[in-house]
Amino acid sequence: MASFATTAPIIDSSPGDYATRLRRARLGLLVALTPVIMLFVSFSSAYVVRQGLPTLDPRTNQLVRDWIPITLPKLLLINTAVLILSSLFMELARRQIKGQVASVSLAAHPGVTAGDQVRMPWLPITTILGLTFLFGQWTAWRQLAANGFYLATTPSSSFVYLLTGTHAIHLMGGVLALFFAGIASLLRRSVATRSIVVDVTAWYWHFMAALWIYILCLLEFAS
Amino acid sequence: MATHDFAAQDSHAHAAPEGFIRKWVFSLDHKVIGLQYYFLALCAVFVGMFLSLLMRIHLIWPTATLPLLGDIKPETYLTLVTMHGTIMVFFVLTTAPQGGFGNYFLPIQIGAPDMAFPVLNMLSFWTTFLGFIVMIAAFFVAGGAPLHGWTGYAPLSAIQSAGPGEGLGADLWIISIAIFCIGALMGALNFITTTLDMRAKGMTMMRMPLTVWAWFVTAILGLLAFGVLLSAGILLLMDRNMGTSFFVPLTTINGQLTGHKGGSPLLWQHLFWFFGHPEVYIAILPAMGMCSQLLSVFSRKPIFGYKAMVYAILAIGFLGFMVWGHHMFMSGMSPYTAFAFSIMTMGIGVPSAIKTFNWLGTLLRGRIRFTSPMLFAIGFVSLFVTGGISGPFLAQPVLDIQLHDTYFVPAHFHLIMGVASIFGIFAATYYWFPKMFGRMMSESLARWHFWFSFIGTYAIFMPMHYLGMAGMPRRYSQMTEVNYLHDLIPLQKFITYAAFITIAGQLIFLVNLFWSMFKGKKASDNPWEATTLEWITATPPPHDNFGGKTPVVRNGPYEYNVPGAPRDYVMQTDPEVEPSH
Numbered sequence: 001m002a003s004f005a006t007t008a009p010i011i012d013s014s015p016g017d018y019a020t021r022l023r024r025a026r027l028g029l030l031v032a033l034t035p036v037i038m039l040f041v042s043f044s045s046a047y048v049v050r051q052g053l054p055t056l057d058p059r060t061n062q063l064v065r066d067w068i069p070i071t072l073p074k075l076l077l078i079n080t081a082v083l084i085l086s087s088l089f090m091e092l093a094r095r096q097i098k099g100q101v102a103s104v105s106l107a108a109h110p111g112v113t114a115g116d117q118v119r120m121p122w123l124p125i126t127t128i129l130g131l132t133f134l135f136g137q138w139t140a141w142r143q144l145a146a147n148g149f150y151l152a153t154t155p156s157s158s159f160v161y162l163l164t165g166t167h168a169i170h171l172m173g174g175v176l177a178l179f180f181a182g183i184a185s186l187l188r189r190s191v192a193t194r195s196i197v198v199d200v201t202a203w204y205w206h207f208m209a210a211l212w213i214y215i216l217c218l219l220e221f222a223s
Numbered sequence: 224m225a226t227h228d229f230a231a232q233d234s235h236a237h238a239a240p241e242g243f244i245r246k247w248v249f250s251l252d253h254k255v256i257g258l259q260y261y262f263l264a265l266c267a268v269f270v271g272m273f274l275s276l277l278m279r280i281h282l283i284w285p286t287a288t289l290p291l292l293g294d295i296k297p298e299t300y301l302t303l304v305t306m307h308g309t310i311m312v313f314f315v316l317t318t319a320p321q322g323g324f325g326n327y328f329l330p331i332q333i334g335a336p337d338m339a340f341p342v343l344n345m346l347s348f349w350t351t352f353l354g355f356i357v358m359i360a361a362f363f364v365a366g367g368a369p370l371h372g373w374t375g376y377a378p379l380s381a382i383q384s385a386g387p388g389e390g391l392g393a394d395l396w397i398i399s400i401a402i403f404c405i406g407a408l409m410g411a412l413n414f415i416t417t418t419l420d421m422r423a424k425g426m427t428m429m430r431m432p433l434t435v436w437a438w439f440v441t442a443i444l445g446l447l448a449f450g451v452l453l454s455a456g457i458l459l460l461m462d463r464n465m466g467t468s469f470f471v472p473l474t475t476i477n478g479q480l481t482g483h484k485g486g487s488p489l490l491w492q493h494l495f496w497f498f499g500h501p502e503v504y505i506a507i508l509p510a511m512g513m514c515s516q517l518l519s520v521f522s523r524k525p526i527f528g529y530k531a532m533v534y535a536i537l538a539i540g541f542l543g544f545m546v547w548g549h550h551m552f553m554s555g556m557s558p559y560t561a562f563a564f565s566i567m568t569m570g571i572g573v574p575s576a577i578k579t580f581n582w583l584g585t586l587l588r589g590r591i592r593f594t595s596p597m598l599f600a601i602g603f604v605s606l607f608v609t610g611g612i613s614g615p616f617l618a619q620p621v622l623d624i625q626l627h628d629t630y631f632v633p634a635h636f637h638l639i640m641g642v643a644s645i646f647g648i649f650a651a652t653y654y655w656f657p658k659m660f661g662r663m664m665s666e667s668l669a670r671w672h673f674w675f676s677f678i679g680t681y682a683i684f685m686p687m688h689y690l691g692m693a694g695m696p697r698r699y700s701q702m703t704e705v706n707y708l709h710d711l712i713p714l715q716k717f718i719t720y721a722a723f724i725t726i727a728g729q730l731i732f733l734v735n736l737f738w739s740m741f742k743g744k745k746a747s748d749n750p751w752e753a754t755t756l757e758w759i760t761a762t763p764p765p766h767d768n769f770g771g772k773t774p775v776v777r778n779g780p781y782e783y784n785v786p787g788a789p790r791d792y793v794m795q796t797d798p799e800v801e802p803s804h
Binding site for chain 2: 023032034036037041043066158
């Protein structure tokens with residue numbers, strides 16, 4: 001009949017374990033991004049539907065189109081550049097910490113020494129750029145308000161605030177993850193753990209950059 | 224316990240907790256979280272049933288003054304309708320089969336030590352719990368709970384002054400659902416990742432029990448649907464509180480312009496039903512999976528057409544996203560669009576029929592053991608067929624226009640989505656109770672409970688079809704004074720009496736549940752002689768499910784009556800046998 005194999009420890013931190021944790025975290029992220037996509041798909045479909053709807057003018061009792069396209073602040077282009085740049089630095093951070101994991105694995109072998117690597121502060125730079133993007137978005141909102149476009153002014157202004165605001169909230173989640181990665185570093189968590197946090201955050205960050213470009217195109221070209 | 228093949232276990236995410244708070248309140252253990260979901264749903268179902276009783280009382284005695292509660296006004300009746308539907312759909316039908324049993328048994332049935340993300344799992348439950356508290360709080364704020372129905376149709380739901388309960392109560396209702404969506408999304412993330420990444424060695428996708436397939440596909444549906452409902456909820460909150468007009472057209476209340484213009488109430492309906500129809504399958508798919516499992520176990524036969532069952536689950540999940548428009552035939556949609564939705568809706572009957580035939584095929588010539596879980600599983604099939612047969616009627620726009628706002632629709636959806644799913648929950652409770660609590664439930668009480676529930680359900684909902692066909696409109700609070708409906712009052716009274724008796728019958732279940740937890744007969748590790756992995760481990764299962772090891776799977780989940788085998792079932796971890804089907 002069948003036999004029992006050896007019992008493994010409850011907590012394992014072997015290289016195989018690292019690969020499993022990384023794969024699982026990436027899969028989790030991929031799954032987690034699905035409802036985010038669905039959220040923005042819903043907003044996008046509402047945006048397209050609302051554009052085409054006529055509304056009743058109570059003064060003339062006629063159906064009229066009330067969709068007034070908004071001229072987006074030019075600042076949004078600068079913000080876009082900042083976000084793309086931050087995504088680039090995030091990728092450098094991801095590759096750097098991946099290299100550290102490889103070095104640690106190599107150093108674990110007897111007789112093998114890993115050379116010292118120069119560690120660049122890509123993560124703090126990404127965080128600063130992320131916060132700069134968020135501040136830029138806030139400033140763009142203020143510019144819109146200064147031009148008389150508030151949340152409820154027109155249907156198009158409602159969607160501009162809705163889409164940019166929802167994206168900003170999601171990006172804040174990424175900034176929090178970056179802070180978490182920094183805290184993990186300060187708490188001297190293992191490089192493997194930090195690597196997983198940075199890896200998953202990096203993919204999330206890239207997704208946020210791509211999502212922002214999609215939103216900007218929707219607002220700019222689908223009006 | 225028989226010997227089974229095990230391999231070294233993957234790392235377990237957390238050590239066994241110590242102390243009451245970490246073990247039973249903020250637990251990371253999927254089994255405890257499953258129980259938390261289950262008991263949350265149990266509380267919710269009794270709240271929901273109580274509200275339905277009040278509705279039934281009001282329908283036949285509209286002027287009655289109730290002890291402690293006083294009069295039920297027409298607007299209060301609408302509040303009862305709204306909160307009954309919302310609580311039942313979200314906090315019972317979505318919570319118990321998926322959050323409760325799925326959490327408890329999915330990891331064990333695939334041979335995993337826990338869910339992929341235990342902290343997220345804990346957060347998922349407490350988020351859902353918070354959602355329930357916020358929902359209940361709506362009863363106690365100024366104006367009371369909302370009256371816009373569980374579907375929350377705009378513009379009624381989008382304007383604070385639209386009626387009593389549409390102020391803070393409606394805000395809490397929307398916030399509660401938004402919170403619920405977030406909790407459900409976290410849960411779905413865990414279910415999908417765990418199923419894809421944590422299966423034991425040898426547990427291929429085609430060796431997974433149908434319960435796991437059902438939970439997996441349900442999680443995918445939730446992942447795609449709840450994000451859309453969340454987006455609709457955000458837009459609705461903005462319309463209500465920030466002056467936007469996503470869903471509200473130019474409209475007046477009491478002769479005053481509301482300040483909104485240009486929004487589309489139909490946009491709400493599209494977004495809501497894009498979630499709402501898959502929600503039907505979110506409620507029923509886990510019950511389908513559980514009953515497939517039970518029919519095989521208690522017929523002592525392999526499930527008839529395992530692969531067909533898997534593909535049917537996938538087809539139902541896919542088609543579930545294509546048919547939301549059949550809830551909107553009354554909205555003035557183009558007949559061509561309605562035709563497309565109608566065809567797709569009738570198409571979903573094909574995988575449903577495949578499942579039904581396979582259930583019957585499983586029962587055919589089986590050596591059936593009429594245990595209480597089996598009775599409820601057969602009851603589920605019966606209700607699924609009875610409730611499903613009225614689906615093609617409503618799927619046809621010309622018939623739906625006649626029947627849509629009548630009692631025919633509550634009869635249909637209560638049978639197929641509500642009570643069928645509840646029967647799945649009962650079947651699963653009687654089946655897995657020994658594993659969860661280490662004791663057997665009283666079989667005689669369970670049988671009484673079954674017959675009360677089975678006969679009672681038909682007594683309540685079958686006459687509603689006739690009410691609907693006779694033109695009795697739903698949602699109206701006081702129909703006793705309407706002449707053309709006068710002859711139908713005796714039928715309404717009969718339904719109310721049946722509801723009283725059926726709900727009283729549920730107390731038998733409650734007594735059995737809690738009595739058996741402490742006084743029930745001790746259960747063995749595999750009292751039903753079943754084959755799946757939860758039955759190879761101790762009863763109740765240890766913290767990491769298999770005592771630090773991972774089972775090695777060699778067989779499919781339904782190997783019963785295998786020629787040449789020493790007994791009439793072959794466990795999934797037994798030496799490999801030639802599949803008997």
